[in-house]
Amino acid sequence: MGQIFFIVWRxxxxxxxxxxxxxxxxxxxxxxxxxxxxxxxxxxxxLLSAAVLAIGLFSAARAFxxxxxxxxxxxxxxxxxxxxxxxxxxxxxxxxxxxxxxxELAAHSERNHGLGILLxxxxxxxxxxxxxxxxxYGSFAGNSNEPLWQQILAGSGGFALALLTFYLLQLGxxxxxxxxxxxxxxxxxxxxxAALFTTGVDKLISMDILPALxxxxxxxxxxxxxxxxxxxxxxxxxxxxxxxALMTLLAYAAYWLAVMAMMRWRRARG
Numbered sequence: 001m002g003q004i005f006f007i008v009w010r011x012x013x014x015x016x017x018x019x020x021x022x023x024x025x026x027x028x029x030x031x032x033x034x035x036x037x038x039x040x041x042x043x044x045x046x047l048l049s050a051a052v053l054a055i056g057l058f059s060a061a062r063a064f065x066x067x068x069x070x071x072x073x074x075x076x077x078x079x080x081x082x083x084x085x086x087x088x089x090x091x092x093x094x095x096x097x098x099x100x101x102x103x104e105l106a107a108h109s110e111r112n113h114g115l116g117i118l119l120x121x122x123x124x125x126x127x128x129x130x131x132x133x134x135x136x137y138g139s140f141a142g143n144s145n146e147p148l149w150q151q152i153l154a155g156s157g158g159f160a161l162a163l164l165t166f167y168l169l170q171l172g173x174x175x176x177x178x179x180x181x182x183x184x185x186x187x188x189x190x191x192x193x194a195a196l197f198t199t200g201v202d203k204l205i206s207m208d209i210l211p212a213l214x215x216x217x218x219x220x221x222x223x224x225x226x227x228x229x230x231x232x233x234x235x236x237x238x239x240x241x242x243x244x245a246l247m248t249l250l251a252y253a254a255y256w257l258a259v260m261a262m263m264r265w266r267r268a269r270g
Contacts, residue, residue, distance in 0.1 A: 002233040003139040003192060004151055008184050009165070011132035013033045015168040017178075018101065018124045019043060025102045033229035038114045042121025043125030049122065050129025057137050057204040069207055075269060076200035079138025083193035085185050086131060088266055094182060108146070138196050139236075194255050213250070216243035 006026040019039070026035050057075070064071040093100070101124070108116035140151070168176045221227075221242040226235040234240045237251060 002154070002236045003153040003195070004032035004136060007132060007135045007139060008155045008235065009161045010189065011135070012159050012162035013165050013169075013181070015128040016188070017169075018128065018160065019121075020166070021098050021101050022105055022121060024123065025105055027262050029106075033109075034118045035114065037122050038117040039229070040100055042118045045118070045122045046125025049126035049130055053130050054133045054137075057133065062165075069203060073203040073207070075134070075201050076138045076196050076203065079135050080193040080196040080200065080255075082131060083189050084133055084262070087189050088262060090186070091263075092266060130263060135192075146181055161167075164245075175205060181198060186263055188193040188237070190259060193259075194252060195236055197250055197255045198248060199240070202249055205247060210217050212248075213246035215245040217246055217249060219243050 022039055024038070026039060061068065061071055078156070090097075101120075104120055105117060108114075108120060108155055136155075165181070167173050169178055169181060201210065219242060224234065224240070224242065225231045226242045230238070232243065241248060244252075
């Protein structure tokens with residue numbers, strides 16, 4: 001439930017940022033005001049593209065009924081990898097995102113390419129929506145025992161918080177700055193990816209594809225039980241295990257070593 005809340009919140013704010021940048025540019029340039037209808041058309045088609053992906057994922061899951069656990073484990077790993085990739089991409093392009101979007105929009109507006117604006121917005125929104133769909137499916141696969149109404153409630157709450165967050169961010173940093181938002185959520189995203197990665201490893205252990213290598217190494221349930229409400233939230237958002245197997249612990253450490261190595265490589269390139 002905590003994963004769903006966070007994913008919907010973070011991805012919704014980022015989508016609102018993209019739409020906000022493009023809408024502000026069109027509003028400040030009267031000669032391009034006609035592009036707003038293409039902007040909103042792009043928002044709709046982008047959301048529809050994400051919806052098609054969601055339908056495709058759930059249809060594929062039903063088609064692989066005999067390999068349900070393997071399919072879900074694979075999607076959990078895909079979701080974790082995409083989250084890490086998104087964090088690295090935002091680190092590399094976050095500072096120039098506004099300028100890049102505005103320059104592309106200006107180029108299409110100068111040539112009166114309404115379809116170009118439509119395609120630009122569609123791709124931007126479809127990217128955010130598709131990421132959210134894959135992340136959410138990975139979360140569903142790792143927490144399939146949660147009632148549907150709780151998942152819907154978490155998603156609705158995340159979207160409501162996204163609206164409030166975007167409003168605060170639009171106040172010019174008086175209460176919350178974009179820099180702080182991206183720094184905090186970057187850490188939370190990497191922790192979420194670690195949680196999904198750990199869930200995938202646990203699934204492979206339960207399927208006897210990976211050995212547990214000793215279970216459990218310790219039991220910290222007395223301090224924080226990952227089956228309790230509070231512990232469940234911490235587990236879903238960080239990958240915490242009260243009774244971890246050695247394989248789970250090694251995989252968790254390998255994940256963070258890989259993330260740090262990729263970040264150092266990105267910095268070296270930059």
